[in-house]
Amino acid sequence: MTHPYFDPAQAAVFNELSTARDSTFEVSYFGLHGFAGVTRTILAAGGANFKNYVPADWATEKPSAPFGVIPLLKETSKDGSKTIHVAESDAIERYLAKKFGFTGANAFEETLVNTYAAHTTALFQQCFLKYFGTKDEEVKAKAKADMASGSIPGWVNFHEKYLAANGSNGHYVGDKTSLADIKTYHILGLLQSLTGEDLISESKTPAIWKVKTTLESMPSVRAWRETEDFKAFSEKNLNFLGYP
Amino acid sequence: MTHPYFDPAQAAVFNELSTARDSTFEVSYFGLHGFAGVTRTILAAGGANFKNYVPADWATEKPSAPFGVIPLLKETSKDGSKTIHVAESDAIERYLAKKFGFTGANAFEETLVNTYAAHTTALFQQCFLKYFGTKDEEVKAKAKADMASGSIPGWVNFHEKYLAANGSNGHYVGDKTSLADIKTYHILGLLQSLTGEDLISESKTPAIWKVKTTLESMPSVRAWRETEDFKAFSEKNLNFLGYP
Numbered sequence: 001m002t003h004p005y006f007d008p009a010q011a012a013v014f015n016e017l018s019t020a021r022d023s024t025f026e027v028s029y030f031g032l033h034g035f036a037g038v039t040r041t042i043l044a045a046g047g048a049n050f051k052n053y054v055p056a057d058w059a060t061e062k063p064s065a066p067f068g069v070i071p072l073l074k075e076t077s078k079d080g081s082k083t084i085h086v087a088e089s090d091a092i093e094r095y096l097a098k099k100f101g102f103t104g105a106n107a108f109e110e111t112l113v114n115t116y117a118a119h120t121t122a123l124f125q126q127c128f129l130k131y132f133g134t135k136d137e138e139v140k141a142k143a144k145a146d147m148a149s150g151s152i153p154g155w156v157n158f159h160e161k162y163l164a165a166n167g168s169n170g171h172y173v174g175d176k177t178s179l180a181d182i183k184t185y186h187i188l189g190l191l192q193s194l195t196g197e198d199l200i201s202e203s204k205t206p207a208i209w210k211v212k213t214t215l216e217s218m219p220s221v222r223a224w225r226e227t228e229d230f231k232a233f234s235e236k237n238l239n240f241l242g243y244p
Numbered sequence: 245m246t247h248p249y250f251d252p253a254q255a256a257v258f259n260e261l262s263t264a265r266d267s268t269f270e271v272s273y274f275g276l277h278g279f280a281g282v283t284r285t286i287l288a289a290g291g292a293n294f295k296n297y298v299p300a301d302w303a304t305e306k307p308s309a310p311f312g313v314i315p316l317l318k319e320t321s322k323d324g325s326k327t328i329h330v331a332e333s334d335a336i337e338r339y340l341a342k343k344f345g346f347t348g349a350n351a352f353e354e355t356l357v358n359t360y361a362a363h364t365t366a367l368f369q370q371c372f373l374k375y376f377g378t379k380d381e382e383v384k385a386k387a388k389a390d391m392a393s394g395s396i397p398g399w400v401n402f403h404e405k406y407l408a409a410n411g412s413n414g415h416y417v418g419d420k421t422s423l424a425d426i427k428t429y430h431i432l433g434l435l436q437s438l439t440g441e442d443l444i445s446e447s448k449t450p451a452i453w454k455v456k457t458t459l460e461s462m463p464s465v466r467a468w469r470e471t472e473d474f475k476a477f478s479e480k481n482l483n484f485l486g487y488p
Contacts, residue, residue, distance in 0.1 A: 001409055002406060002409035002410065003406065003409075006356060006359075006406060006409075008352075008418070010352070011350065011352040011353070014351060014352035014355070015350050015351045015352055018351035018352070018355075019351075066359075066402070067363055067398075067402050068398065068402075086355055086359070087359050088358070088359045088362040088363055088366075089362070090358065090362035090365070090366075091355055091358035091359040091362050094355075094358050095351075095355050095358070106255065106259050107258060107259045107262035107263075107339075108252075108254070108255040108258035108259055108262070109255070111258070111262075111330055111335055111338075111339050112250060114332070114334065114335035114338050114339070115250075115310075115330070115331050115332045115335040117335075118332040118333070118334035118335050119311055119332055121334070122332075122334075122369075125366075125369050125373070126373060129369070129370060129373045129374060130373060130374075139383060154311075154312065158310070158311050158312075162246055162247065162250060165245055165246035165247075165250075166246065174252070
């Protein structure tokens with residue numbers, strides 16, 4: 001039997017809701033930013049009405065998740081009559097980015113957004129798999145040193161250059177918010193937790209920094225950052241991962 | 245200055261070529277499957293006219309790559325007058341999968357394809373970052389043991405179940421080839437190199453195996469697999485990564 005999320009019987013409802021802009025959303029994830037941070041920022045930047053669900057006892061809910069993991073997304077139609085679900089953070093982010101217009105206006109822009117986003121995601125995954133996901137302190141220290149002298153400055157130099165070439169306007173593509181901006185926004189705290197202000201700061205990388213200040217200046221993003229949920233997630237992120 | 249691949253001046257040409265089905269392609273990568281395997285299989289399954297370029301001296305070409313890495317894709321219009329480029333394997337795969345109709349017929353199918361593909365890509369990256377990308381034999385052995393008892397059987401069980409629920413027809417979504425099928429096809433050799441036939445085989449996971457045999461039975465994929473390039477890449481893949 002397939003998982004309810006994957007049941008083809010819901011295709012018509014899914015396709016209908018996929019273009020709705022007045023839905024409400026629920027993001028299921030642990031009580032920190034982690035792998036749900038990008039999803040929540042897309043929802044905030046899109047001006048969506050969303051709430052967070054933090055499982056009180058994940059072990060009992062785990063078997064009902066399609067791949068035994070969170071985040072998961074639930075979308076409900078405005079009138080409450082229809083509900084759909086999406087699993088896997090990458091698929092959730094793509095679904096929402098497309099819905100809220102963060103994937104570029106045409107094939108060229110979409111490919112640029114995907115290119116920059118992919119380059120950032122690869123570094124994010126490297127940091128998680130090689131550093132945060134490792135318990136051995138010696139292995140961690142070596143991974144940190146390797147990344148701080150290799151992949152992180154590599155990422156910083158390329159992104160600062162390409163963002164500056166686009167006018168240091170806080171965006172990778174044209175003058176619009178995209179998934180590429182949001183991915184970069186979410187990796188900055190992580191990278192600073194590993195390298196301090198040695199590589200990334202307002203003065204050293206002004207074009208990268210402008211991505212952060214541009215997103216944070218959006219009223220709906222600012223409002224999300226002022227919620228109790230956001231503050232609690234930042235605190236837990238700091239405790240568990242070492243960056244807010 | 246931006247990189248030539250990212251120059252907005254080429255947007256019109258890019259958008260025009262993005263929907264062409266009679267272009268020719270060049271995939272730049274090392275002489276093995278590695279991170280270009282999925283791209284080449286998409287091109288083969290799409291019936292595309294493509295050739296492979298293996299840099300004779302990568303160090304001299306590296307500085308001109310947008311992020312200093314390969315694979316890279318070049319697409320040329322049928323009449324040879326127009327050329328565009330795409331960087332980053334994820335962006336290349338998405339660009340080509342969309343062009344050749346491997347991303348599902350609607351929002352629901354597209355999200356399912358993205359979901360299954362994301363789950364497989366995450367395991368692929370874990371294998372590369374934790375095992376193939378590590379030189380320390382002790383760390384490698386531990387990573388292999390951890391994955392062989394954790395993430396790999398997890399992946400196998402979920403995918404066998406969902407593929408069986410779709411009728412064990414060699415496809416994840418409906419009865420059509422998608423990026424999800426191709427991603428799974430490309431991880432099977434890698435997983436078997438780590439776990440032998442303990443977890444994945446024609447008899448143990450018939451639905452997963454059917455994805456492999458279905459793709460390999462496509463005439464254009466079969467033709468690609470019979471080329472000298474493909475055979476040379478398989479041999480080098482085996483030498484460098486331990487699986488063909």
